[in-house]
Amino acid sequence: MKYSIYAFIALLGFLGLSLMNVNEYIFFAGFVILQFVVLATAWNILGGYAGYVNFGVPAFIAVGAYTAVVLFKSISAPLVVQIIGGGILAGLLGLTVGLLTLKLRGIFFSIATVAVVFILETVVMNWRYVGGATGLQLTRPQDLWIFDTYTRMLFFVMAVLAIGSVSIARYIQDSFLGRGLRAVRDSEEAAECSGVPTLKIKLIACTISGALMGIAGAPMPMYLSYIEPTATFNLNYSISALGMPIIGGTSHWIGPVIGALLLATIQQVVTVTVSNELNVLVVGVLLVLFVVLAPDGILGLIKKWKQSSK
Amino acid sequence: MISLDLLFEAVLFGILLGCFYAAVSLGLSVAFGLLDVPYVAHPALLILGSYFTFLLSKTGIDPIICGLLLMPVFYVIGIALYRFYYETFERRSSDTGVRGLAFFFGIAFIIEVCLILVFGVDQRTVSATYIGSSLEIGEYRFPYRMLVAFGIAIFLTTLLTLYFSKTFNGRAIKAVGQDEGALRLMGANPVKIKQLAFGIATAVNALAGAMLIIVGPVEPAMDRIYIGRTFCVVVLAGLGSMSGTLVAGLILGIAESIVMMTLGASWAPAVSFGLLLLMLGIRPQGLFGR
Amino acid sequence: METILEVNNVVKQFGGFTALSGVNVNVHKGERLGLIGPNGSGKTTLINCISGAFTDYEGAIHFNGQDISKLKAHERTKRGIARSFQIPRPFSSMTVMENLLVPFAFVGGKDGPEQQAEAMEILRGMGLADKAFVQSNQLSQVELRKMELARAMAAKPKLLISDEAMAGLSGNEVDEVLEILFDLNKLGITIIMIEHIMQAVMKFSERVICLDAGKIICEGTPENIVKNPDVQRAYLGD
Numbered sequence: 001m002k003y004s005i006y007a008f009i010a011l012l013g014f015l016g017l018s019l020m021n022v023n024e025y026i027f028f029a030g031f032v033i034l035q036f037v038v039l040a041t042a043w044n045i046l047g048g049y050a051g052y053v054n055f056g057v058p059a060f061i062a063v064g065a066y067t068a069v070v071l072f073k074s075i076s077a078p079l080v081v082q083i084i085g086g087g088i089l090a091g092l093l094g095l096t097v098g099l100l101t102l103k104l105r106g107i108f109f110s111i112a113t114v115a116v117v118f119i120l121e122t123v124v125m126n127w128r129y130v131g132g133a134t135g136l137q138l139t140r141p142q143d144l145w146i147f148d149t150y151t152r153m154l155f156f157v158m159a160v161l162a163i164g165s166v167s168i169a170r171y172i173q174d175s176f177l178g179r180g181l182r183a184v185r186d187s188e189e190a191a192e193c194s195g196v197p198t199l200k201i202k203l204i205a206c207t208i209s210g211a212l213m214g215i216a217g218a219p220m221p222m223y224l225s226y227i228e229p230t231a232t233f234n235l236n237y238s239i240s241a242l243g244m245p246i247i248g249g250t251s252h253w254i255g256p257v258i259g260a261l262l263l264a265t266i267q268q269v270v271t272v273t274v275s276n277e278l279n280v281l282v283v284g285v286l287l288v289l290f291v292v293l294a295p296d297g298i299l300g301l302i303k304k305w306k307q308s309s310k
Numbered sequence: 311m312i313s314l315d316l317l318f319e320a321v322l323f324g325i326l327l328g329c330f331y332a333a334v335s336l337g338l339s340v341a342f343g344l345l346d347v348p349y350v351a352h353p354a355l356l357i358l359g360s361y362f363t364f365l366l367s368k369t370g371i372d373p374i375i376c377g378l379l380l381m382p383v384f385y386v387i388g389i390a391l392y393r394f395y396y397e398t399f400e401r402r403s404s405d406t407g408v409r410g411l412a413f414f415f416g417i418a419f420i421i422e423v424c425l426i427l428v429f430g431v432d433q434r435t436v437s438a439t440y441i442g443s444s445l446e447i448g449e450y451r452f453p454y455r456m457l458v459a460f461g462i463a464i465f466l467t468t469l470l471t472l473y474f475s476k477t478f479n480g481r482a483i484k485a486v487g488q489d490e491g492a493l494r495l496m497g498a499n500p501v502k503i504k505q506l507a508f509g510i511a512t513a514v515n516a517l518a519g520a521m522l523i524i525v526g527p528v529e530p531a532m533d534r535i536y537i538g539r540t541f542c543v544v545v546l547a548g549l550g551s552m553s554g555t556l557v558a559g560l561i562l563g564i565a566e567s568i569v570m571m572t573l574g575a576s577w578a579p580a581v582s583f584g585l586l587l588l589m590l591g592i593r594p595q596g597l598f599g600r
Numbered sequence: 601m602e603t604i605l606e607v608n609n610v611v612k613q614f615g616g617f618t619a620l621s622g623v624n625v626n627v628h629k630g631e632r633l634g635l636i637g638p639n640g641s642g643k644t645t646l647i648n649c650i651s652g653a654f655t656d657y658e659g660a661i662h663f664n665g666q667d668i669s670k671l672k673a674h675e676r677t678k679r680g681i682a683r684s685f686q687i688p689r690p691f692s693s694m695t696v697m698e699n700l701l702v703p704f705a706f707v708g709g710k711d712g713p714e715q716q717a718e719a720m721e722i723l724r725g726m727g728l729a730d731k732a733f734v735q736s737n738q739l740s741q742v743e744l745r746k747m748e749l750a751r752a753m754a755a756k757p758k759l760l761i762s763d764e765a766m767a768g769l770s771g772n773e774v775d776e777v778l779e780i781l782f783d784l785n786k787l788g789i790t791i792i793m794i795e796h797i798m799q800a801v802m803k804f805s806e807r808v809i810c811l812d813a814g815k816i817i818c819e820g821t822p823e824n825i826v827k828n829p830d831v832q833r834a835y836l837g838d
Contacts, residue, residue: 053411055350100591106407107348108590111541115583118538122580133576176705183691183702185408190689192673193651193682195706195755199672235534239419246412251693277426284419291413292398 003170007163014159018152027155031223033264034158035216039237040244040256041165042212046205047242048250049178051185052106056097056113057241059120060210062232063090064217069130069227072138079157083218090214091207098206102199114235121233135228138221154223161219165212169253172208181205213241236280240267243287249299258298319450320571321564326456328563330525332556333463334518334536335543336470337511343549344483345504347395348411353536354418355512359384359519360528361425364434373436374462377520381513388512392505418533425530433527441524459521463559466514471552473510483507484550538582545589548599558597561585601628604759604790605650610659612645612814619645620657621814627759627792632785634805634822635794638835641811643794644686647761651683652676664758678707682757684748686764690736696723696747697732703755722750726780742773749780759790766797774800802826810834 018027039057046052064086071077071085093116101112125133140150147153172178180201183191192198221227240263248259263286267279294301334356341349359380366376399410435441440454474480486503522528542562547554566581589596605627612620620642627633637643648654650661652673660669668676682703691699700719705711723729726746731739736747745765752760762781766774778800785791795801801808802822810818810825812834818825825831 047408051408053408053415055415100587104590104594107342107350107411108545108594110348110350110411111537111545112587112590114534114537115587118535118579118583119587122577125576176711179698179702179705179711182693186691186693187689189653190685190691190751191702192653193677193685194703194751195674195677196702197672197674197706239415242412242415246408250408277423280419281423281427284416284423288413288416288420291409291416295409 003167007167011160011163014156014163018147018156018159024149024151027149027151029268031151031155031158031219032268033261034155034162035220036240036244036260036264037162037257038158038165038216039213039241040248040260041162041169041253042209042216043241044245044250044253044256045169045172045181045212046202046209048245048255049173049181049185050202050205052102052202052206053110053242054113054209055110055235055238055242056115056117057213058233058235058237059113059117060090060093060213061217061220061237062117062120062124062229063093064214065220065227065232066124066130067214068218069136069138069221072221073129073136076141078141078143079219079222082222083157083161083215086218087211087215090217091211093214094206094208094210095203097210098203102202102206117233117235121229124229124233131228133229135226136221138225138227140222140225150222154219157219158216161215165215166253166257168208168212169256172205173253177201177204239280239283239287240264243283245297247286247290247297249297251296252299255297255299262298315449316571317568320567322450322452323456324564324567325560326452326460326563327567328560329463329467329556330456330459330521330559331539331543331562332559333459333466333514333521335540335555335559336466336552337514337518338540338544339547339552339555340470340483340507340511340514343544343547343551345486345507347392347508348407348414349511350411350537351414351418351421352511352515353533353540354421355384355387355515356519356522356536356540357425357528357530357533358421359516360523361429361434361519361530362516363520363523364436364528367436367438373438373520373524374458377517380516380520384516385509385513388509388515389505391512392508396501396504422530422533429530431529431531433529434523435527436523438524455524459525462517462521466517467552467556470510470514474552479503479506483510535579535582538579538586542582542586542589545586545594545596548596551596551598554596554598601631603627604629604631604664606660606662607646607650608660608662610646610649610657610661612642612649612654612657619814620649622659623811623814623816625809625816627790629758629790630785630788631790632781632804632806633790633792634801634808635792635811636796636798636801636808636825636831637811640813641834642814643811644763645814646811647683647763647792647794651681651761674706677703677755677757680756680758681761682752682755682759683761684745684752684763684765686767688741688744688748690739690744690747692737693735695733695735696728696739696750699736699747699751700754703751707755719750719754722753725783726750727776742769742776745769745777746780749777749784753784757789759792760784761792761794763794764796765793766795766800778804798826 043054046054067086067089068082071082097112097116101109124130130136144150144153180196183196184198184201188198244259244263245256249255263283266282270279270282290297338349338352341347362380363373363376367373440458444451444453445457474484482498482503486500543555543558546558546561562582562585565585566578569581570578603626607623607625610620610623623646635643649657652671660667663679663681697719701711704715720729720732723732728743728746728750731743739747766777774797781791781804793804805822808822808825809816810831817830817834818828
């Protein structure tokens with residue numbers, strides 16, 4: 001029961017914040033940070049819990065974003081429909097990639113995810129309806145619900161999505177599915193022989209993970225009032241989406257949250273003060289350092305520190 | 311409909327391109343195909359080789375010579391990298407899959423970003439007497455730089471194939487991927503053998519990187535598309551097949567060349583990645599794999 | 601005697617190499633069957649075909665009268681076939697108790713307090729009760745072997761295949777594991793034991809089958825097997 005109370009308080013907190021009279025920049029930056037919470041949490045469901053590394057995060061984000069664009073452009077779909085549509089299609093992509101490669105070794109799955117990024121990017125670049133290589137301008141609808149600006153509304157929507165995805169991750173972790181995924185990660189062979197339907201479980205995780213990434217991507221076109229392929233399909237998303245859970249800690253749902261909040265905030269600071277490239281370098285270096293020195297992430301370090309101070 | 315002439319020219323160009331792709335993938339064929347190391351940083355090291363060649367060639371040395379000179383340097387880098395990977399990940403079993411992959415992915419990104427910070431995002435080229443002019447046979451023009459790359463590619467592939475079949479160390483490398491135990495019984499140290507193999511794989515990258523910048527301009531983000539090309543070749547060939555790498559490279563080269571001619575250059579990245587996905591879906595062991 | 605497992609003319613090839621060339625075995629319910637043979641004779645391949653690690657073999661395998669040849673490994677586990685692995689494969693991020701709760705959850709369908717109590721009983725029977733909440737990557741070799749067997753037991757098997765559970769253990773440790781296997785058999789579980797430690801096989805088995813180069817070359821009581829010239833030749837060479 002405790003978690004739901006925290007989640008509800010967090011929800012109220014975000015709502016309150018979006019209605020307060022504070023600097024608009026908080027919502028610009030906050031949207032991005034919360035988006036990374038969703039991405040990191042989504043990545044961890046397959047990467048941390050099951051041990052399959054998705055390098056093709058931008059493909060799923062892009063499916064979410066471009067589905068939103070198509071829905072918006074064709075039937076003026078409201079934001080909620082865009083998000084659901086994006087999630088469903090991205091989930092289908094996850095299922096497809098999974099069916100193709102989850103029977104093979106982990107690295108083949110990872111390489112396949114990179115392949116999907118490039119193939120989809122090439123398709124989108126040649127698709128006039130969504131703007132092709134030059135991109136598409138979009139006009140935001142006027143519906144602001146109870147908020148002062150569209151950005152504030154998007155910020156709150158992303159907060160809801162973040163809390164939602166973390167709740168899903170938490171539910172999975174404590175369920176049979178989580179137990180099975182952990183078994184698959186530790187020893188797929190032994191899991192099979194212990195009655196775990198390993199392929200089915202991997203496919204479920206892959207689908208959910210993909211869907212959540214699509215949901216994170218769907219509000220992006222409205223946030224930017226613009227969409228174009230190069231930035232949307234940028235592999236930089238991958239290093240962040242995988243670095244954040246690894247740095248935060250992959251075995252528990254709170255790891256990706258810690259990693260995302262910490263790193264995305266650092267990234268915002270670095271991008272504004274120094275340069276855009278440097279923020280990728282920061283994630284890359286931290287990722288390598290943690291993978292080598294502290295494989296259980298910040299959560300692992302906290303655990304060790306607690307144990308030694310007993 | 312495409313004229314037969316144009317098709318023929320595309321195929322010829324594809325053969326040259328394909329041999330080049332094969333040579334560029336040889337290092338990965340060894341590191342991943344034979345040794346099972348999740349070496350996703352291979353293309354990044356390839357581009358690094360290109361940039362080192364660029365720097366060295368500024369002193370006036372011919373790019374090919376630069377590549378050759380860089381080989382021992384990269385050999386040492388390869389040994390150090392494998393040693394580090396082995397000590398940190400392979401030794402302590404459990405969960406190596408994720409950590410090893412994440413490690414090399416991180417290394418690839420770090421290399422790419424450092425290159426951007428040092429050299430900027432602009433393309434870099436080298437100059438040499440054979441770059442810029444072409445050999446004309448009848449109606450067809452073969453750029454000299456492509457012929458040079460073709461020559462180096464054949465040279466490297468032959469050298470490696472001979473090495474792996476004729477020398478003791480080479481055969482040990484081929485064996486260590488399949489049966490470490492037997493190798494140990496023969497008195498060879500599997501770790502030292504794998505180290506040697508990784509060193510060779512990375513050294514090959516130095517020369518391949520030189521070839522890359524001879525064939526065309528290079529920019530830091532190129533490692534991303536070369537993930538597709540190199541892994542496509544290695545998967546198409548089948549893990550552990552050296553000679554298969556050449557055939558696979560040719561298939562990819564010709565396919566890409568034809569697609570570029572018919573649909574345009576923007577579809578080129580999709581060819582290697584598409585072929586890769588296709589192979590993974592219908593025949594993951596590749597054409598010649600074990 | 602009731603037949604619990606029927607292996608009919610199983611042929612398994614890896615590319616050009618034939619690992620099993622027409623193996624026929626009938627295992628009786630409650631039997632203690634020993635499976636021996638030199639390295640590379642196909643013992644583990646046979647086990648992999650029975651457990652479902654391989655499903656692309658020729659021939660048929662029937663369990664409790666039903667054809668299981670097309671079933672995946674986890675489905676066979678649910679039908680009642682459990683195995684341990686030659687090199688132990690613990691779920692290393694989990695405690696011993698959590699290791700056992702996986703088969704309880706996926707074969708039995710529940711992993712609540714009742715199942716935890718059952719798990720403790722199994723562990724007690726193997727002398728592992730005090731390690732129940734220790735992370736499995738902290739266990740010693742013999743403890744890992746026992747946990748493998750405990751985890752197999754948590755799947756409530758009717759047939760247990762023990763794949764070289766005693767390899768590398770000391771004399772005392774071998775006896776410990778042997779006693780566990782005897783106890784399990786007394787509960788009615790059919791046990792197929794693959795071992796290289798001849799004394800253990802002789803002590804344990806009611807019947808022994810010897811494999812060599814993918815074929816069964818001899819079948820009989822332990823005493824007869826040891827005297828058989830084909831068996832001696834297989835192990836010692838000509």
